[in-house]
Amino acid sequence: MTLNQLRYLVAIADSGLNITLAAERVHATQPGLSRQIKQLEDELGFLLFTRKGRSLTTLTQAGEHVLVHARRLLDEAANIRALAANQRGERKGKLTLVTTHTQARHVLPEAIAATRREFPAVSIRLHPSDEGEILAQLAHGGDDLAVISTSGAVPGAGVAVPLFRWRRVVLVPSGHALARRTRPPGLRELSALPLVSYESSRKPESSLRRAFDKAELPMQLAMTAHDADLIKTYVRAGVGVGILAEMAVSPDESDLRVLEAPAELPECITWAVLPRGRVLRDYALHLLHEIAPQIDSIDLRRVVAGNAEPAWPEPPAWRELHRVPA
Amino acid sequence: MTLNQLRYLVAIADSGLNITLAAERVHATQPGLSRQIKQLEDELGFLLFTRKGRSLTTLTQAGEHVLVHARRLLDEAANIRALAANQRGERKGKLTLVTTHTQARHVLPEAIAATRREFPAVSIRLHPSDEGEILAQLAHGGDDLAVISTSGAVPGAGVAVPLFRWRRVVLVPSGHALARRTRPPGLRELSALPLVSYESSRKPESSLRRAFDKAELPMQLAMTAHDADLIKTYVRAGVGVGILAEMAVSPDESDLRVLEAPAELPECITWAVLPRGRVLRDYALHLLHEIAPQIDSIDLRRVVAGNAEPAWPEPPAWRELHRVPA
DNA sequence: CGCGTTTACGTCGTTCGTAACGATA
DNA sequence: TATCGTTACGAACGACGTAAACGCG
Numbered sequence A, B: 001m002t003l004n005q006l007r008y009l010v011a012i013a014d015s016g017l018n019i020t021l022a023a024e025r026v027h028a029t030q031p032g033l034s035r036q037i038k039q040l041e042d043e044l045g046f047l048l049f050t051r052k053g054r055s056l057t058t059l060t061q062a063g064e065h066v067l068v069h070a071r072r073l074l075d076e077a078a079n080i081r082a083l084a085a086n087q088r089g090e091r092k093g094k095l096t097l098v099t100t101h102t103q104a105r106h107v108l109p110e111a112i113a114a115t116r117r118e119f120p121a122v123s124i125r126l127h128p129s130d131e132g133e134i135l136a137q138l139a140h141g142g143d144d145l146a147v148i149s150t151s152g153a154v155p156g157a158g159v160a161v162p163l164f165r166w167r168r169v170v171l172v173p174s175g176h177a178l179a180r181r182t183r184p185p186g187l188r189e190l191s192a193l194p195l196v197s198y199e200s201s202r203k204p205e206s207s208l209r210r211a212f213d214k215a216e217l218p219m220q221l222a223m224t225a226h227d228a229d230l231i232k233t234y235v236r237a238g239v240g241v242g243i244l245a246e247m248a249v250s251p252d253e254s255d256l257r258v259l260e261a262p263a264e265l266p267e268c269i270t271w272a273v274l275p276r277g278r279v280l281r282d283y284a285l286h287l288l289h290e291i292a293p294q295i296d297s298i299d300l301r302r303v304v305a306g307n308a309e310p311a312w313p314e315p316p317a318w319r320e321l322h323r324v325p326a
Numbered sequence C: 001c002g003c004g005t006t007t008a009c010g011t012c013g014t015t016c017g018t019a020a021c022g023a024t025a
Numbered sequence D: 001t002a003t004c005g006t007t008a009c010g011a012a013c014g015a016c017g018t019a020a021a022c023g024c025g
Helices: A003-014 A019-025 A030-044 A061-088 A101-118 A131-140 A187-191 A207-214 A228-236 A282-291 A297-305 B003-014 B019-025 B030-044 B061-088 B101-118 B131-140 B187-191 B207-214 B228-236 B282-291 B297-305
Strands: A049-052 A055-059 A093-099 A122-128 A145-150 A159-166 A168-173 A195-198 A221-225 A241-245 A256-260 A268-274 B049-052 B055-059 B093-099 B122-128 B145-150 B159-166 B168-173 B195-198 B221-225 B241-245 B256-260 B268-274
Touching (some): A003 A030, A030 B061, A055 A061, A093 A101, A101 A145, A282 A297, B003 B019, B003 B030, B055 B061, B093 B101, B101 B145, B131 B268, B145 B282, B168 B228
Parallel strands (some): A093 A122, A195 A241
Antiparallel strands (some): A168 A241
């Protein structure tokens, strides 16, 4: 059993059991992988794959088990290499974020730009994903960091770090009846209007939907989109009243009016979620410090390493953070 | 970075930084280890050890970190090998238990004998240890299984499986005043008498001591010993009244009388504690089934693998288990 | 016939053990 | 001088890539 054999095993599993493809991905030749897998099977004493003719059809049950442990083993190898890179002061590398469009578009840009200024040789990969799939991506997709919002609940997978609190806002065209009002609309008023909001509001567990349910009011979703720009466009077009994250609106949109959302819509929290037990590269820590300066980096390392229990400070409100833009 | 390099690293760390000794333990030559460590240091780009002249003095701080991950990595390698051995139906291997003398002497013998009958080629190593050190041993000593008692609290490290409940008994010479009484002694009565009990009763967190403290009664520990046989001997010699685990007394000790302990002494639970995430060999599961037939082996595997939350059945009382000895 | 896997073969690199050397207490 | 680590050398093994053969759709 060698590190390479295990590396080949997971590469093949991750390439849909196509050895040739796996070989390209690990920068080796196909016969090399075939042989190493065979040798591994010989050493372990059982087949990792079921074969039909010459090609692989599935992993055996035992193979699935081996794969789980092989992944963990290789993760630890990667941890050692990350540790070493930090120790050497290595300033280049990769960083993969998995997050929603809203975070990627309105929350992360400054932080990522600052990190890139500090670490110009780091390649940052932004991996947009659906709300519900992000944590699964983080757990199984090898991403380094997820950024995700919830209305209060602490995300389960990995180490969740609260970044900031935020609220929704109501967006209407400047000619809209609500735009002339001095007081923000109530939930009952919104209930009577067609809404334009995020795709995720369609889900029954969406906090927007739950707020209406709790008040026993109907919710009219006129349309949904993945990102705020589209929502704004359709609000401008008069399709309905926009409900979106406050991070997604800027004060200079003169043809739109931004109103406070009803108090019944709960405050949300944006979290960074880190894979538990993974050694963070210095630049990952730098990025986290950019988006959450209130978090102590030493503590963070300790918690991710499993050597301390999380005890994070109360996250600040987004509008406090951005009251005085530079 | 190879598995062997990491293996050598931990061997050296576990041999007090004596490379020659480490080389013997891993069945290799000393120059081999020296070179591999040097190569590993080259690859990682920093020193793992601080050196004074030619010999190693300490691990560097970075080396300590690498060591942690190297251990986990090798644990996963061991897991894969264990998985393979199970899959092959391999019936030989090693099994190291760490436990107290009482468990080893009075609880485990039947179960171990049964396991040895089923797996004659398995070498079982019994590793007696002090109450307080057992869990540390399990976490760092590479033992497969700990058996330990507490008065209620769930042991923290690893996966704790409740095996059975038990009570203490009071042991007096047949000529003792208490032996003629029909009702068992109360805590207040015992408080007036010199006691002979386990070494661990000296600790402030001992449940015996806490029972006296709670009743605000003094406890007179005339003497303590590690094992029940010694306690019995000194009870026979009239040194004091024995307080010991019910598992440690048999009905055929005609010169001693066994009395119920006061109700104030809480019931205890004996637990098996397993290292979390370690793949269990079939014979380990067999042994566990012998000492805790109420535990479902499939569930147990799942919980140890981290794929399920523990939900163990209420453990039976020792005296129920042994009411009708074969 | 093309795609993907296996088998055969030669080369290269690496690891290992032996043996000699060096430093230290 | 004994102990422990390093350096030097040669042999053996193993992994890799190339090229050809084999099955299957």
